[in-house]
Amino acid sequence: MSTQHFNDHRIALLQGTLDLLILKTLVLGPFHGQGIARSIQRQSDDVFFVDHGSLYLALQRLEDKKWIAAKWGVSENNRKARFYSLTAKGREQLSTKTTEWQRLARAMELVVGGNRRPSSEEA
């Protein structure tokens, strides 16, 4: 797991969570690394701080798992950049991971948020 930095209001990401965020970002279309980092930061209202070193390692990991594919291309402002896009396998993983995350979040909420049971329990 990556080293955790607590930097004022920004929260370092747990491994696994970062994977999910990357996958989620790529749903919108191919992105390069810098774009992914910016997008995650922006979408989380600047709460998440993306350690760039970890980001690229995560990208590499996902690429190794064939969840995402990479290709060199040219950015909108004509810079050479490596673009990542979701594979079919990645899309599948995204949906599983999302469900898992939602369960985790709900469970965390149950524990941290005062042990209230949701009115209707899912099977």
Next chain:
Amino acid sequence: MFRRRRNPKDFAEEIRSHLELEADELEREGLSEEEAHRKARIEFGGVRAAEERFYLKARFEWFDNMSRDLKFAIRQMAKNSGFAITAILVLALGIGASVAIFAFVDAALLEPLPYADPNRLMAVNESIAEAPLLPLAYPDFVDWQHMNKSLSSLDVFAGAGYLLSTRDGTEPVTAGRVSGGFFRTLGVRPILGRDFAAGEDRLGGPNLTLISYGAWLHRFGGRKDVVGQRVSLDNTGYTILGVLPRSFSFALAGNAEFWVPINTLSPHEQTRNFFNFFGVGRLRDGVSPQTAQAEMTAIEKHLQNQYPNQGRNLTAQVVPLAEVFVGNVRPILLTLLGGAGLLLVIACVNVASLVLVRSESRRREVAVRGALGATRGRLARQFAVEGLLMAAAGGLCGVLVAAALMRLLGKLVPKDMAANMPFLDGVDLNVHTAVFACAVALGAALLLAGTSTARLSFQKVRDGLAGGDRGAASRLWQRLGANLVVIELAIAVVLLAEAGLLGKSFYRLLHVPLGFDPNQVATARVIAPEQVYKGGKARMAEFSREIVQRVKSLPGVESVGMTSLIPAQCDCATDQIHFPPRPYHGEHNEVDELHVSPGYLPALKAALVRGRLFTEDDDGTKPGVAVINESLARKFFLGEDPVGQKIANDEGGRDTEWEIVGVVSDVHEGALDATVAPTEYFPLNQTGDSSFTLVVRTRQDATALLPELVAMLHQIDPNLGVSDEGTLFAKIEGTQAALLHRFAAWLIGGFAGVALVLGVVGLYGVIAYSVSQRTREIGVRMALGAQRNAVYGLVMRQAGWLTVTGLALGLAGAVGGATLIRKMLFGVAAWDTVTLVAVAAVLGAAAMVASFVPAQRAASVDPVRALRSE
């Protein structure tokens, strides 16, 4: 692990592109170009560091994860030290027992004999139906040696004993008499001096001797100048020719110290009816033992036509030498290995079910880790590392247990028996045992990791997180855990049953009707001094009378006798007899032959059935007389009165007749597990043996008499040799038959005890766990009106069902297993009902006790609290 990664240059390029893109964006946000580049760099953090991490990650990820897994596993074990210690101890016990037994199996059955190319060495001997391995008669050996074409060499060995003259008087020593090429056939070379040269073993040749490494060290101080020195054996000078290597041993020779060439033959040994020479031959290349056996049999047939008095039913037996040396310990070793293997399985299953219970309590941990992104493979590896760590710790402790067990077992073998099992020296922690221990530990690790992983694959992450549910996973565990405990119980039943059968065999063996009273009898082997023996039968008779008289004067002595062999040892000396005037065509009527003094049979308290026993009048001046046992009378004189009839045999090439004067009830002369052989007794005073065993019945403790007895014998003549002093009872308890059965019974009994404990504890675990899981259900039942008795029934039914299944499987396995070890059984059938019923009762009772505790807990559940607990 080390997947081929993308080129690091490409990665550096990507980072550069990132920095530029970031700078562009920052510029657009209003920073100056320089400022933007600076900030982009800062935001990124260490570029170098990122590149390095990318670089190293591929290489170190695996080790990194490994060390993290290890640390985690150690933390886990430390946190649950009770679980870890139990698991490791149980594993250590299972691994230790199997490694220790394997060390014996390895040394005895796998390790080749310490000779050159030992697989080609054969025991080449004669054979008849009653005695499949009959050593060679010397003239037969000479003929076989010259006539055969299948063997590149054939040599013989005969055990011998001499009186060695030392500074302090005389001392009996064990020796081997061999034909000249014996050591060349084995491929053994002296480490000092030389081997016998050609012709040095001719009859009347020089008196030479090779000495054992032990004799060299202890008697000659390991000095190099020992070669050429002279020693006195039986008052005859022998020149020391050389020293045999330390590794040399010959199982049949015991701890023989002197090896002499056969250069004299007694009158008996010159005949074709005195089978005393154990043949060892080396097969020529490409010749099979069967071919050699066929050729030897053909040669033997040819000889029998030439020498008709030899009988017609002699054939040859050619079997691997190793078979003769270790064949008798193979069944017990394999039995023990089987027992230890079962114990190992039960230990592993026990630990596996412990792991299952533990993994149940780790469901949430696994779920959280899964949710945080740990892949299934990653979790499986974590379990594998935990399994490996546990097995490694268990294996390590197991090796310590094995080392202790080996030493203990080695010590349990009495010295004179160990001398005939040279392989015992090879029982040690060596490469073979280390490999075996590693393989066993690895197997255990795989099983443990496999159990956790299998458990994992049935678990849905979300079930674990949801926490409250006791759904599919628990039911699955119950099924798996229950199956495991059935295996444990079944194995415990098998081991208990085998232990019961072996114990019963041992008991039966010790309670074989002996035909004599073995208690309060002291014995000692006596070798007459050369000058007495040379004086002839009359001088020997006088000498024995003096011994009897003097020993009788010792306090507490009741009666004294002498025999060529003490009872219940072996059918070692046999005779081929016929009954004149009945026609005789060389049939092999083999009977045990004993030479005894008049006082011997009374001293043993053997019962006289007909006629009379020997008296002092039956001496060398009178015609030969004999006493026979009832078995001989039954076999050869059915419906006749044997007293007054004649036995004829070949005494040293001379046909001799002996008149039967009495019949005694059967004395168990042979091994305890053998049937009583027809036996003839001849008077020592008429055979004139130079050595005999003194048998002294006392009114008090026989052990206490031994030192006085030995002192008295030395006082009679300082030149007589005394050896093997001990009580008759100890001698019988120390026979191979008794020891092997005792070993088997105690060790398998020990294994069974441990197995019973593990099995019952396993059952307790399953039932207790099941009760804890069903607390709410039980609460509901009780709230709905179920009586406590019904709750008891609920739990006991489950336990009963598991126990009955385990018992049924185990009893079937036990009968199967007992059939496999039937060679080890004596006087008891594989399906001995009493044993099986007793085992079932013991296990059933233990199982009921083990499940009663959790049942009690279940019945005392408070419905209100149980319902609230979730």
